[in-house]
Amino acid sequence: MDAKDRQILEVLQRDGRIAHTRLAEIVNLSAPAVLARVRKLEEQGIIKGYQAVVEPERVGNPIISYIGVTLVHHQREPLEQFSERIKQFPQILEAYHLTGGTDYLLKIAVPSIQALEEFLVHHLTTVPGVDKVHTSMVLSPIKTHGPVPIELQDMVPVGRANGNGHGDNGRKATN
Known part of the structure; x- marks a missing residue:
């Protein structure tokens, strides 16, 4: 990935519906070149x-x-079972497995406080292995759907990192 790819990613994160011809103008490439890069x-x-x-x-x-969930057991099987089970709830917009004192963080959207209570009491807390839940309601969103920062250095292709920030060849990756 080079600087042009990074520019393309930055623009697409702001406007995923931008025409390839307009994107090409912004990043100073031809439309076919931009289309090829996007496809890649x-x-x-x-x-x-x-x-x-x-x-x-x-x-x-x-x-x-946002609901923090702590499970009773932390072995692979209970974690995988919980992860699979929560995928079935349409109220859950996002779910993350975490480090620290909380095992999962769930973002949910519901129509009312009563629906929130219904979800917590009759759905989430009945999932096997749930020990504790902690719910925080959003009063007002401040920043949502922010773009992923596209760094110019220290980029390691997915699957090539060996755990120390270096690629397979042992040198720092700077693509």
């Missing part, structure tokens, strides 16, 4: 997809909450 970034899994950002409040789910 998609094939490499750097660009995972494109989606519309929907305002939860405008579609009937104004209550946004």
Whole structure:
């Protein structure tokens, strides 16, 4: 990945619907070259997809909450079972397995406080292995859907890092 690819990624994160011709003007490349680069970034899994950002409040789910979940057991099987189970809940927008005192962080959207209570009491806490839940409701969003920073140095292709920030050849990767 070079500086042009990084420019392309920065622009696409701000506007995923930009025309390739306009993107080409911004990054100073031809439209076919930009299209080829975008396709390559998609094939490499750097660009995972494109989606519309929907305002939860405008579609009937104004209550946004973050739920910290602690499990009773921390072996691989209970963690995998919990991870698979929570994928089934449409209320969960995002879910992360964490380090530290909380095992999972869930972001949910529901239509009301009553729906939040229903989700917590009758769904989430009935999942086998759940020990504790801690819920924080969002009062107002400050920054959402921020772009991923595209650093110019220390870039290591996915799957090539050996754990010390260096590529397979032992040298610092600076693609």
